[in-house]
Amino acid sequence: MKLTLITPTPPDISAFDVRALSAHVRACGHQCRLIFLPGSIGRLRADREVIYHYPPEVLDDLATLSADADLIGLSFMTQYFDRALQVTEHLRRVHDAPLVWGGVHPSSRPDEALEHADMVVIGEGEHTLVELLECLARGADHRRVRGLWVREGEQRHRNPQRPLIDDLDSLPPFDFSNDDHYVLDPRAGRLRPLTDALLREILPLLPGPGGTLRRAFRTMTDRGCPHRCTYCSVSAIKARCAEDGVPYLRFRGVERVIAELVAVRERFPFVEAFQFFDDTFFARPRAQIEDFAARYRERVGLPFYVQASPSTLNERKLLALLDAGLVYVEFGIQSGSERIKRLYDRTESNERVVAAAELLHRHRDRLLPPDYHVITDNPWETEADAMDTVRLLYRLPKPFGLAVSNLVFYPHTPLYDRAVAEGLLTDTGPALYRKPFFAPRRTYPNFLLHLFTFQHVPRWVYRVLISERAVRLFSRPALLAPLGLVTRVGEGLRLLAKGGGALARGDWWRIARYLQRLRPVDPGVTGRRH
CATH class of the missing domain: 3.40.50.280 (Cobalamin-binding domain)
Structure with a gap:
């Protein structure tokens, strides 16, 4: 067939x-x-x-x-x-x-x-x-x-x-054979055979040490997640599988994973790094982490990137992976508000989050700056809740990046069901699926979240801006529009700084790639304003 x-x-x-x-x-x-x-x-x-x-x-x-x-x-x-x-x-x-x-x-x-x-x-x-x-x-x-x-x-x-x-x-490894594979080429706007050369163009370029970019191959070594966050589809999937008798979080054997990575290196010599898309790579038992690290160091040897969580990250696992080539860790914080964390079923305390961030910071000479994930625009979240998140971020050592996203109601997650029950969601059809994922509203806490993405802002500036007096002042509707202008100016300055650095280094390839990304490459859209 x-x-x-x-x-x-x-x-x-x-x-x-x-x-x-x-x-x-x-x-x-x-x-x-x-x-x-x-x-x-x-x-x-x-x-x-x-x-x-x-x-x-x-x-x-x-x-x-x-x-x-x-x-x-x-x-x-x-x-x-x-x-x-x-x-x-x-x-x-x-x-x-x-x-x-x-x-x-x-x-x-x-x-x-x-x-x-x-x-x-x-x-x-x-x-x-x-x-x-x-x-x-x-x-x-x-x-x-x-x-x-x-x-x-x-x-x-x-x-x-x-x-x-x-x-x-x-199960066999993921099918990356490129045999009878086709892909929509955004430049041509047509489907074409997926060749090794085209795959090379498509693979993501991730930041590496010294401002370099590394072409990364993405894979997964497990299925499942140890957490049960109420905003995530995992919670709905776990509910459907509750009677299976099979643990939701399952791992592929270490040797099977290493064999796959070795095969990828041999098949695609242009691969310069691996990125593991496991929800929480550190969820593996320490013995498996150490076994993986030893085999990876000996037989693969490329830099690699992982995701973690504050509750699974610890120093013994981290040190083993660093010795194997780990260069980057990201994890979810989502909120600094105890009330909202209970809503999300996030069990890590703020102290645990701070300890995890400090652990990564202690090894910053071997790691790229981490990224932390935060959820905003939650209809149950007050300004005080949002400021709790901002103040938690103030406690974390720089440098770090932020991945800020809107709360999205995925079908039949606990938060989706609650929003429907409370009348917050009345249209649960396709219109709901078109809600933005990366478009935070214009609020003062969201402005501060954006400010945290700049690495060289003096701490005294943050300290002043997160004070109760500043929150009362800048949360006034009349001042939100100027803050939006500040955000746009800041992004412009950041872009100029990156462009200036690339020009100073003679990094024309990076500049060309940026200009290429300015061209629209997605399928067309239709839309209407509300």
């Missing part, structure tokens, strides 16, 4: 879900074509509704590439719903092959998905997809395949979700 998997995906095309599915489907003897549709969500705005769409020539390319498929699948996250829907509607008009949806969003809202697709895979899809393909090959009844919801006229067949896959080493 021939499967075509299509994924509207972030620009790095890591797309671990479809790469895992493709690898397993191929290992079971079926054909699989992968089509990546990279695009950002950066145009989503709070003041207008934006709908991404693909131009007709891209849809025609998709129709051509899927013409011989026995089954067409789409996997996507919530913010890519509009793009997945447009692709589905177009393919339904031109092809008779059944369409199946899967991924985080369809698994969270399978009834909604069945309004558009013939079938929905819920949960981990490797075994479900292979069983479905085998039923289609034999002409057998697929309506009872576990993990599959099926639409048959007005009838819906809702089969139970499969248990989580206990042994991750029973």
Whole structure:
């Protein structure tokens, strides 16, 4: 059987879900074509509704590439719903092959998905997809395949979700073969074969020591997360898997991971670093961390980047990874307010956050500045809560970066359900999926968060600006517009400083890449102001 998997995906095309599915489907003897549709969500705005769409020539390319498929699948996250829907509607008009949806969003809202697709895979899809393909090959009844919801006229067949896959080493590595892989080239606006050379262009460039940039290969060594944050889709997934008897957080064996990395280095000699996209790499037991570090240092030896959490980060694990080549750590803080942390089910105290930041700071000679994640624009958050976060950041040693994002209500997370129950969410359809992720509102605490992204502001300036008197003064609506102007001027000065530094170093390649990024590369958008 021939499967075509299509994924509207972030620009790095890591797309671990479809790469895992493709690898397993191929290992079971079926054909699989992968089509990546990279695009950002950066145009989503709070003041207008934006709908991404693909131009007709891209849809025609998709129709051509899927013409011989026995089954067409789409996997996507919530913010890519509009793009997945447009692709589905177009393919339904031109092809008779059944369409199946899967991924985080369809698994969270399978009834909604069945309004558009013939079938929905819920949960981990490797075994479900292979069983479905085998039923289609034999002409057998697929309506009872576990993990599959099926639409048959007005009838819906809702089969139970499969248990989580206990042994991750029973699965093949992610499919980065570039064999029968296609990608939307934003420069040409058309689909083209994904070659090794094109993958080299697409892989992200991450900051390295001394102002360098390193081309990084992204992968994952586990599935799951040790936390249960109420804003995250993980909480909804854990709830669905509560009766499985399989731990939600599972690790691939250290040797399997190392073997994959060695193979990647041999296949793609242009890879200069690895970035592990595990939710919390430090969640592995110390013995596994030390085993990984020893093998990685001996057989891989490239710089690598990880994510952590304040509760899993400790010095013995950190030292082992530093000796292996670790150069960067990021972790989530989300809020400095005890009340909001309880709302988020974040159990780390502020003292634990400070201790984790100080640990990284003590090893700053071997690490790049860390990034800390913060959530803003929470409807339950008061100005006092937001200022608690600002004052926590004031306690953390510089330098550090901030990744600030809006609170987004992902379907059927605890915060989503609470917002619906309290009447804060009345439109839970596609309009909700278009809410911006990186567009904080204009408030004084958000201005201060932005100020913390500048590394050389004297501490006395922060101390003055976070005082109660300053908060009362600058929170006045009449002063928020000037603060917005200050923010724009600051960004302009930051850009000039970076550009001046690149010019002084003669770093024309970096300048050219920046100018290239100024060109619009996403699918077109339509929108209307509220």
